[in-house]
Amino acid sequence: MAPRFESSYSCVATSLLLSPDLMHVVVAYQHGIQDDVRPFLEFAIVSSPDAIDSAYVSVVNQCHAMLMPWLATFGPSRLGKLFECIPAMHHLVTCVAICSVDHPLLVHCLRQQPQSSANLLGMAAYANNTRACEYLIAHNHTRGALDAMDWAAINGNLDMIVQLRHAPRNHSGAIQQCLDKGLQGAALNGHRPIVQYLLDNGLAPITSLHHPKLFNVCASRGHLAMIQYMFALGCSFTTDAMDAAATNGHLDVVQWMHASKRRDQGCTYVALAGACHNGHLEMVTFLHRHRAHDCCQRPYIAQSALEIAAANGHLDIVMYLHVHRFSDGALYAMDAAAEHGHLHVLQWLHLHRSEGFTSRAVDLAAKHNHLDVVRWL
Template sequence: MLVRDALTTRDLFLCVADFQDGSFKDLMPFRHVKKPPHSAYMHKLPTALTHLHQLLVPWLATYGTARLDKLFGYMPHMRDLIILHSVVFGDVPTLTYLLERFLKEIHGFSDPLLDVAAAYGQLAVLQILHAVEYPGCTRNAIDWAAFHGHLPVILFLHAHRKEGATTKAMDAAAMNGHREVVKFLHMHRTEGCTTDAMTEAAWNGHLDVVIFLHTHRSEGCSIWTMDRAAWSGRLAVVRFLHEVRSEKCTAQAMDMAAWNGHLDVLEYLHGIGAPCTANALQYAAMNGHLEIIKFLVSCRREGNFSMAIAAAEQRSQSAVVQYLKAHAK
């Protein structure tokens, strides 16, 4: 009886198993998981970690954190991967366990985890890492949080960290239409922005941000701002820029509006006397924008019919070819 009890003791069995070759079945799926490149950290970590996430979530639901030590013993590279996963996905229970077991290793982590937490809006993770005096933070933290519009994260970093930010913060927030972030950075930070802020906001159609920057900032915008708004069909932005800004537009505004088929923008630009080139007709022909072509043929004189017909034929735009040949001058 005593022999049987000894031989069936779980701890003894695990001790014997430690000297055997092979891997545990539940750990095998993690063999081929690799750390994502640093270039993925700002925008693409959730995608880059998809495979790990799909494996790890059900695995943790089954085993909890009890098997993590065994996993790290057999596959040491998995420790950093799971640390990174817990930060990106806001897995506070796992991160808490890891901090209790591997605080020194986390403090020496090769990548700034506060930056990563900030980029993905993981405020609870940010607070935990800050509380244990984790040092890995750079100016990217606020910059990346601003890019993604994570205002609560920015508020925390502004109040508790000293790394600062760069002009990329407001530029990126403006580009992505995060008006409240732009407003906070304007009111409470000193880094400011560049002309890219208004230019990118205009390109993406964020009129409220463009108006805010025009009203409250002095950096202005580039000479390409109205062109880019026209390119992307942002008529309200084009109109505002023409009415209140001095940069105006170049011939590219009409040319690129024609390329992308933005008839309303084209009509407005024509109405204010904006220039264009022969490229407008050629671009419209190439892309099959017949209504644009009709407008240009009837209202403008810059077009080269031979080049436009050749471009349309190359793209098999038969309706365009037929119309241009019928109206060739």
Template sequence: MHGEVRLARLLSCIPHLRPVVVLFAVAATKLTLLDTLNLDIDNDDNLVDVAAITGNLPGIIALFKMGYYAGTNRALMSAATSGHLDIVVYLCVHRKLPCTKAVVNASAHMGHLPIVQWCHEYAAQSWTSDGFVGAASGGHVDVVAYMHHAKPRCGSTSLAIDAAASNGHLHVVQFIHSQRPTHGCSIKALHEAIAHGHNHVVAYLELHRGDLIQAVCCACGIYTALNHPCKAIA
């Protein structure tokens, strides 16, 4: 109680702190401060988004009950990126926001497997190649594995291995190689791994260079593995 009284006095002396107090009230689910201090939030943008970023589902529900909706559309993407499954479910199920491919891709990029699973299994939404590559780039092998087993043909194998190798994620390179042995990566994977000092990745790529790294065959013009049996020179 004393804190709120002092806060009211502080705001009377320094009124430009009002937006900071509003953000705190929303992020910390202390929305009673808004009434106690007679703070008007109508001119504050995207408070629902602020609550989503901080994982504050009670705050979002309270804002909706107050008739405040600014930032709702952005909130879904923020929740997906930040890994807050409960907020994603609430916004999609109760607020009827569309669970888009962009939402799935964003959660995949950040490695939030539960959100990817829910979107695919309950919201009937899939992902694009960008989501698969993004998960590989971030080293999220659990997400990569789920995506591969759910949709084996979705996602560029070459771009995914290139991205994983560039960032030093050997476990991702090995998984994709084992699951998609007839596919491969470009020479960029090796060059980027060398450039970034990922010697363990370099060693693996060199060991499997013939069947993993692909390029355009000078004889037949086909983009394929370096050790492919070329009929043009057979």
């Protein structure tokens, strides 16, 4: 029988060897990558970009998904070893903290490496994290200041823009300006006060607003106040802008543009076709009543408005076009409705129209598994 002290010694040794805390102390003096750190090696070659983009944000999101369970197991005290083994993880974990609005984790990371050269300010602005932006400026982390100004403008965060603009001069002269990306991004998102602030304070060139497609996209998104401001600054629009606004159902924009247009600034048949496709009855009514320039003149090769409405199941528009005799050339309306399975439209057309349907209607309905339509036909 073994002496009792040997049995006790064996138990103590086993406990020591199985203790995660003591094991971390032991391996701290060993070279190599430890098992818990090894999964993060895929991020070893990731560098912090001068300008935050979707590719980098995707990497940060991947890191976040791996990091949260790891932190729950090992705790923040283990981050020092992670950063030592894989230096790139410092800026990634810091960006995770910024994007997840985890201020304690952000502070912990920057205390680990106070002199980080990563573009953290740009990430804070991208994530619209005003508190992180304040903290980074206060601790002289101003790489990416110009990128931050752009993202603050794109996100419509005027407080952050003012904060960046009035940061101490010894931080970075780049904070005093903004690029085309910021001004155009603010305009595209309808942030009129931001655009006006940037221009009024000389933080961006007015020429950035004169990009050919900028007005069109703003109109397509329904940013009425924005396009009115741009128009007052001398930006002009073409038929593409009004067509896009009509297609997306922005009636207030179309009404304003119709009242403000010159002869070459009306809309085309695309406006009516788009409104019919997307089910905007009020828009169809407005275009018809006001005979917006050229919208009634369907190109020979184009599908009729009634066919478009029928294909998309918008019976209210089909009925309106029929009542107002705005449905010439609708030979294939029933075929279109059958192809897309709109039985209620088919039934109405059968009762109120004389064109009928072709032999393709059954084939098209069957091809798309619209069995109720096949049975009815």
